[in-house]
Amino acid sequence: MRFLMKFGGTSVADAQCIRCVVDILEKHHKAGDEVAVVVSAQRGVTDQLIAIAEKLPTATDCSEVTPLVAALRKRHMTTLEGAAPDYLEEVGAVIEKRLASLQHILSAIHNLRELTPRSKDYVISYGERLLAPIIGAALRQRGIPSTVLDGCEAGILTTPQHGEATALCESDGRIKKRIEPLLKEGIPVIMGFMGCTGSGIITTLGRSGSDYSASIIGAGMDADEIWIWTDVDGIMTSDPRVINDARVLKSVSYIEVMELSYFGAKVMHPRSIDPAMRKNILVRVKNTFNPGAPGTMIVRNGHRDSRVVKALTYIDKVASININGAQMIGRPGVAKAIFTALADKEVNVMMISQGSSEANISLIVDESHIDAAVNALAALVKDGVVREVTHNKDVCAVAVVGAGMAGAAGTGGRIFTALGLAGVNVMMISQGSSEANISFVVRQEDGPRAVRVLHDEFRLSEECN
Template sequence: MKFGGTSVADADSVTQVVDIVERHYLRDDEVAVVVSAQRGVTDQLIAIAEEIVKSQDTSTIGSFIHSLRVRHEKVLNQVAGDYASEACKEMENRLANLENILDAVHHLRELTPRSRDYIITFGERLNALVVCAAFRQRGIPSTVLDGCEAGIVTTPQHGEAMALPASDGRIKSRLLPLLTEMVPVVMGFMGCTENGIITTLGRSGSDYSAAILGAGIDADEIWIWTDVDGIMTSDPRVIDNARVLSTISYLEVMELSYFGAKVMHPRSIEPAMRKNILVRVKNTFNPDHPGTCIVHHEKRDTRVVKALTYIDKVALVSICGAQMIGRPGVAKMIFSALADAEVNVMMISQGSSEANITLIIDETQLNIAKVALTALVKQGMVREVTTNRDVCAVAVVGCGMAGARGTGGRIFTALGEAGINVMMISQGSSEVNISFVVDQADGQKAMRTLHDEFRLSEEDDE
């Protein structure tokens, strides 16, 4: 069971978590718990780390450490009075370590990827102590493990590390023996390299942690506890009548999460898929709701489209030129230049004339991409590079689209009748996702139009 930042944000939330876990512990279920940092703490850690590199004033470090101490000790005293003193001693050790590394970063005037990763794990390092103490207060034996101690071995890419196959054996040997005796509380979001260097798994990486650990112990199920009832047909902030999906396939969730759906980490499905483990997404604050089950092969229903999502902070890049036509290796040069600049390409579209390739990238990477591609213009490989920031990408997702005739026609007819211009279209060979790009101002309108067109607010046909 993984509990996100909103699920462990304060004393009431932690009490609710203990209630949930206790129910299963008393039924003799073997439960491992993964916890995130308290809501907002990771953002604060990132901000202080980046600030002190440039700041002349070290007093901000002390005041920040004090605020963390007060925040976590307040919750600790409320949920685990009998164990607060013991947990506070360990918390002081961890706060001292954090203060030392922040002080070192300040004096060196350098924040390396390695030190940044170490700093931003302290939200989980502090909060795991609180949750563990709360379990013990309720009479549930518990112990705290960081991701490395639990056996998560990763690649060395700081900030976006990925689990290695060696994790399975280590997790099984370290975590599995504990389950018959207690509820281990594992700090999410982190692992370590084979040399023991701390790495992080990307933002919202606690989902990924839970999936890695679940696969490592061959769990019956992996439960992702969050603050919504499950995975929805669309963002409820955009679609008032968005509906919770009872079931969805691994592949559909991967498409949705990649295109901006916030419920799951994009990579968190792969370990579960590899071991064919059922994943449940449930609401910590409404635990009786059945939530959403993520399964390998979902029973096909009568509708072809399952859900919609969109990303609004993207940019469109068009590379064109007659010199590209029939010239082998042009695409390779374009994508190699972007890869060398560490620019991630999210969508690709190419005209049959070969004179134009259009890409969608993260808006924050646009300037880097322009520099990389301008070099190709100077070399005469392409004629022109144009960009547009005022766009958003919409994804229409559903396994039922594979082989279904007329789905594309319905999508683009509905958009045309709504007066929405489509600037770019992309579809993968799996036929599970049709993505397109529209003006930023039309993004939410496109979502509402298609949600109505495919009647996604109506319950599944059983």
């Protein structure tokens, strides 16, 4: 079997975690499997790098850089010593060189008083740059040959959108050419989260982009399966912090996991399914610290049981925007003007609902984008395109997901009857043409209760054939 395995930040958080990772890889290597590995930065490191990079252009001095670099040195060298003591000097020198480079870049950002998207991408790629050599050394410590590559060296070619780049189709051939020979020699370790443009400029794939990297590499090397290793037993029927009897799903479809990930499920990156889906590769989500658990399979056509709803999720850090005006009725180009204004300010619209009268359009955006969105739409009010724009931060979006909802009569009735009986007021409803997701908006305080009511209504805690 040929596997691509990705390990997230919690799976590589310290030396003990890395030893668990190597146990898993060693088992497959000894069984004769071909395995390539994509790794994230250690938990919290990317957040630290983003925070300091964004602070430096306006900081009075760069005194915080040296303590950060020292903390990163201590953390990574301690991890290296615990995971691969025989390689402390060799790999320690690599880490030192990269930390020196990071310190110079951060100092330059402060001196220039400017953080460009390009330089930010380069800075935040250092979490993976510091960690991946340690994983490679830990494998060699067990006698398993390993080559460490960054995303560009592995063959990931992307669009030039810094911070949210997309892999290009040409990546497949590059990855196959570069990774396949290494699979015969040992286990290649690839830095997740990054690729490069055709001219070699480093780009990043967005937050949680290591999942996306894994899918890109897995598709390029024609993996039989892609395994996403995390700190939970699989994809669950709902957030266990909200639903204490939430259950691990045995199987979900590509479309279901895309809907769930977009609406707040933390296990998968929203775009990470695309490359696997293109090549019909089975994806598994498994627990690094409980490797014997079967996890969740993600396949083209998920297992259908007697329940049409498969899982529930919600996002609480969102805001609603209501755009009103009789002048919108029958007027071509209003929607275009609205979405162009928002796109120009880089505001991502998560949900849309429009009444048949055309006099009202409701939108859901990330809470952090609300000020930019309202300012962008104010110009349309001034120009008379719309009459009024109002917004509300006291909301959350709930998604009811299940491929079995397509063509199943009465599902919407069950959802909204259950919510009505529980006294939960629905403020906005949206459903896509796939019919795999019915999303709605409620007051923020009603979000957890809405999820619990529907989890009980569709008996999601019970095993079902």
